[in-house]
Amino acid sequence: MVKTKIESLGGVIEVETKKDLGSKFIIRFPLTLAIIQALMVELGTEKYAIPLSSTKEIITVKTEDIKLVQKKETIIVRDQVIPLIRLAKLLDVPDSHLDNNKKLTVVIVKKGDKLFGLVVDNLIGQHEIVIKPMSKHLADIKGFVGATILGDGQVALILDTNTLSL
Amino acid sequence: MGQEYYMIFKIGDEEYGVDINDTVSIITMTQITRVPKTPSYIKGVINLRGEIVPIMNMRERIGFPIVEETEDTRIIIFKVKEAPIGGIVDSVTEVIELPNEHIKNISELGTEKVANYICGIANLGERVITLIDLEKLIA
Numbered sequence: 001m002v003k004t005k006i007e008s009l010g011g012v013i014e015v016e017t018k019k020d021l022g023s024k025f026i027i028r029f030p031l032t033l034a035i036i037q038a039l040m041v042e043l044g045t046e047k048y049a050i051p052l053s054s055t056k057e058i059i060t061v062k063t064e065d066i067k068l069v070q071k072k073e074t075i076i077v078r079d080q081v082i083p084l085i086r087l088a089k090l091l092d093v094p095d096s097h098l099d100n101n102k103k104l105t106v107v108i109v110k111k112g113d114k115l116f117g118l119v120v121d122n123l124i125g126q127h128e129i130v131i132k133p134m135s136k137h138l139a140d141i142k143g144f145v146g147a148t149i150l151g152d153g154q155v156a157l158i159l160d161t162n163t164l165s166l
Numbered sequence: 167m168g169q170e171y172y173m174i175f176k177i178g179d180e181e182y183g184v185d186i187n188d189t190v191s192i193i194t195m196t197q198i199t200r201v202p203k204t205p206s207y208i209k210g211v212i213n214l215r216g217e218i219v220p221i222m223n224m225r226e227r228i229g230f231p232i233v234e235e236t237e238d239t240r241i242i243i244f245k246v247k248e249a250p251i252g253g254i255v256d257s258v259t260e261v262i263e264l265p266n267e268h269i270k271n272i273s274e275l276g277t278e279k280v281a282n283y284i285c286g287i288a289n290l291g292e293r294v295i296t297l298i299d300l301e302k303l304i305a
């Protein structure tokens with residue numbers, strides 16, 4: 001019963017039994033069906049999801065606290081220098097009006113073991129989202145794990161901080 | 167001689183046709199989510215009954231100037247290499263049966279070479295229909 005249900009979703013179940021020690025049930029599901037926790041952010045009129053597993057913290061930064069290191073914007077958070085990435089610029093988002101803001105919302109994300117601060121326009125909040133694979137025809141587009149469908153039917157892309165060219 | 171069915175759509179004043187077996191559905195314009203770092207003719211992705219489907223603008227892909235959408239604007243969902251992809255066209259006209267003897271292969275138009283995604287030209291009385299090979303158009 002469990003096995004057929006799991007297989008109908010494209011997953012596998014493995015059972016490891018050791019005598020006198022008990023059994024281990026391993027259930028694997030394809031990523032395409034995974035439900036993840038994500039932080040929804042807004043850039044201009046567009047919405048993006050950042051997996052919560054790759055976010056570390058969210059801070060607000062005053063523009064005067066941004067320091068330039070070799071012409072790159074950085075911020076200092078608890079004695080750690082973190083490069084700042086204007087996400088709207090990186091993703092060529094039209095009509096993001098960040099530049100006149102005195103305070104920036106920064107989402108600190110992990111890329112491997114490095115930290116980066118992503119500047120976003122607005123935080124929407126934490127959502128549970130279903131990862132849907134990007135189309136085969138867009139397979140060479142880097143920076144996204146997939147897409148998700150929001151409550152209103154809109155599609156939002158899920159950022160992959162590990163492949164995003166920061 | 168065999169014959170096949172083609173779906174005919176319009177871009178500007180020109181008529182184009184694709185093999186009906188490569189099409190899935192025709193939908194009206196819907197909200198498109200832009201995907202960064204894609205060629206400009208890829209307009210983004212849509213939610214088609216729970217599936218993420220990329221949408222290209224056929225005008226831009228084929229080299230026509232971009233126009234505002236009208237109430238005739240449609241998205242044709244094609245199936246290319248087993249995966250759906252949508253194309254925005256000015257309007258969808260009809261489905262017609264084209265006997266093979268009406269289809270001519272062309273590789274040159276005057277002295278100019280035609281684009282490699284054109285797989286033939288069908289002549290139907292007054293009408294000329296350009297047939298498109300989707301696999302080459304999307305590759």
